[in-house]
Amino acid sequence: VVEELRPRVVSFHFGLPAADLLSRVQAVGAKILASATTLEEALWLEDRGCDVIIAQGLEAGGHRGMFLSSDLSRQIGTFALVRQVVDAVRVPVVAAGGIGDGRGVAAALALGAAGVQIGTAYLLCPESTVSPVHRRELEAATADSTAVTNVQTGRPARGILNRLMREQGPMADDVPEFPFAASVLVSLRQAAESDSRSDFSPLWCGQYPPRRRGMPAAELTRQLAAEALEVMREMAL
Amino acid sequence: VVEELRPRVVSFHFGLPAADLLSRVQAVGAKILASATTLEEALWLEDRGCDVIIAQGLEAGGHRGMFLSSDLSRQIGTFALVRQVVDAVRVPVVAAGGIGDGRGVAAALALGAAGVQIGTAYLLCPESTVSPVHRRELEAATADSTAVTNVQTGRPARGILNRLMREQGPMADDVPEFPFAASVLVSLRQAAESDSRSDFSPLWCGQYPPRRRGMPAAELTRQLAAEALEVMREMAL
Numbered sequence: 001v002v003e004e005l006r007p008r009v010v011s012f013h014f015g016l017p018a019a020d021l022l023s024r025v026q027a028v029g030a031k032i033l034a035s036a037t038t039l040e041e042a043l044w045l046e047d048r049g050c051d052v053i054i055a056q057g058l059e060a061g062g063h064r065g066m067f068l069s070s071d072l073s074r075q076i077g078t079f080a081l082v083r084q085v086v087d088a089v090r091v092p093v094v095a096a097g098g099i100g101d102g103r104g105v106a107a108a109l110a111l112g113a114a115g116v117q118i119g120t121a122y123l124l125c126p127e128s129t130v131s132p133v134h135r136r137e138l139e140a141a142t143a144d145s146t147a148v149t150n151v152q153t154g155r156p157a158r159g160i161l162n163r164l165m166r167e168q169g170p171m172a173d174d175v176p177e178f179p180f181a182a183s184v185l186v187s188l189r190q191a192a193e194s195d196s197r198s199d200f201s202p203l204w205c206g207q208y209p210p211r212r213r214g215m216p217a218a219e220l221t222r223q224l225a226a227e228a229l230e231v232m233r234e235m236a237l
Numbered sequence: 238v239v240e241e242l243r244p245r246v247v248s249f250h251f252g253l254p255a256a257d258l259l260s261r262v263q264a265v266g267a268k269i270l271a272s273a274t275t276l277e278e279a280l281w282l283e284d285r286g287c288d289v290i291i292a293q294g295l296e297a298g299g300h301r302g303m304f305l306s307s308d309l310s311r312q313i314g315t316f317a318l319v320r321q322v323v324d325a326v327r328v329p330v331v332a333a334g335g336i337g338d339g340r341g342v343a344a345a346l347a348l349g350a351a352g353v354q355i356g357t358a359y360l361l362c363p364e365s366t367v368s369p370v371h372r373r374e375l376e377a378a379t380a381d382s383t384a385v386t387n388v389q390t391g392r393p394a395r396g397i398l399n400r401l402m403r404e405q406g407p408m409a410d411d412v413p414e415f416p417f418a419a420s421v422l423v424s425l426r427q428a429a430e431s432d433s434r435s436d437f438s439p440l441w442c443g444q445y446p447p448r449r450r451g452m453p454a455a456e457l458t459r460q461l462a463a464e465a466l467e468v469m470r471e472m473a474l
Contacts, residue, residue: 039380058295059314073384073407074398077296077314079344080335080444084380098317107316107347110468111340143276143321147310161311170310207317231347236473 003028014155015041015067016048035065035096037075042085042093044068052092054117055085059098061120061206063157064148072148072156072171079111086112100208102227109232118224120206125217133198137162141209152185152202154178163199240265251392252278252304253285270331272302274312279322279330281305289329291354292322296335298357298443300394301385309385309393309408316348323349337445339464346469355461357443362454370435374399378446389422389439391415400436 002010002025010025011033017025026032031051036042042053056065057078064075078097086093092114099108100121108116123130123138130138137145137160148158149170155178161170164185175181182202189200212220239247239262247262248270254262263269268288273279279290293302294315301312315334323330329351336345337358345353360367360375367375374382374397385395386407392415398407401422412418419439426437449457 057314057316059317074381076380076444077294077335078316079294079314079341080296080380083341083445098314103348104316104320107344110344110347110472143313143317144311207313208320232472235347235469
């Protein structure tokens with residue numbers, strides 16, 4: 001697919017593909033991005049030729065990109081991770097996790113990031129394809145609503161606490177391997193969702209739940225940038 | 238003690254004392270500071286008359302100030318916590334956790350904090366009373382070296398991983414209540430330390446280990462402030 005479409009950027013999660021496959025991606029001229037959740041992973045990615053490293057802090061929603069270690073207790077918050085990855089690597093660093101407004105963007109740049117990756121803030125945009133139960137839970141979520149769980153898919157990911165996470169986890173030792181835990185849940189999930197219940201659905205969400213509802217993604221992006229510039233101007237006064 | 242010394246500021250960890258005791262502290266004119274590790278705790282502290290709230294992110298070294306919940310899986314990173322506490326309360330917010338240089342200070346201010354609380358960065362100052370084994374581990378630590386453990390004291394606290402944390406935790410269900418877990422360890426710890434081993438010592442450290450060694454605390458403070466101002470000036474360009 002990459003050789004056919006020749007994208008300018010290819011971003012990986014869960015580490016990198018094997019060296020020969022990665023070479024083929026690089027051969028079409030694509031810049032390689034990948035997520036690091038620890039300092040060790042950032043250095044590993046830089047060694048293997050990543051052009052940009054995404055420092056994914058523990059606040060981030062969805063799957064943790066962790067690939068050198070499965071030890072959740074050593075995962076690092078965005079603030080500490082971004083700062084130290086920036087200092088440790090020569091390539092540009094993109095900050096991810098818990099960034100949801102212009103102040104967050106400005107703070108990430110202050111830490112030395114070259115850019116930000118924002119996911120959760122866009123989940124209530126009209127372009128988003130989240131399910132109705134996911135949308136409802138996102139609207140009600142606060143900073144304290146989420147946890148990292150492996151019971152939804154088999155791999156650690158941050159989402160809003162629901163019945164499945166409370167009763168089986170949020171982390172459990174005996175889950176089916178990724179992504180088969182999700183397959184096992186399909187019928188339970190569908191039955192619950194048809195009854196408007198979110199008990200078994202993955203409700204991915206970072207620790208900064210979306211605040212702005214119904215705003216098109218492009219407008220949200222412009223608003224975040226304008227806010228960040230305003231904060232940066234004020235800080236110099 | 239407070240009524241005798243009449244300090245201008247009293248800072249609490251693990252919540253607040255009973256209302257009658259808190260009133261006596263307020264009666265001597267002291268401003269009340271206290272740590273919040275969740276949005277819920279921040280709102281609770283504001284309701285009870287705290288003058289300043291310290292938003293203690295998950296990156297922070299030492300004991301977690303958590304008091305409304307013991308659920309570590311819902312603790313929040315500094316980046317996401319500071320931002321949302323600032324928005325939720327009317328009192329000034331001090332950012333804590335993973336802040337170790339001027340860029341971190343500038344980023345905390347960008348998030349809307351009124352100030353920062355920095356601990357780990359000062360642990361290698363000459364004024365610091367850390368033990369020789371603690372000092373040695375701090376000098377070798379990276380962002381990935383720490384975890385939150387309850388096996389050192391009975392309460393969750395972040396420190397550098399050692400034998401005790403690896404073999405018994407880092408989190409365990411059957412630890413003696415705070416602070417008695419530490420009492421149980423005294424002789425093991427003393428024996429190990431007399432042999433220059435850190436196997437059983439609490440090695441408190443945040444996710445941004447100290448980088449500057451041997452610099453007096455006052456000089457470090459001035460350097461952090463100067464760096465932060467420089468970053469803030471650059472950001473406006």
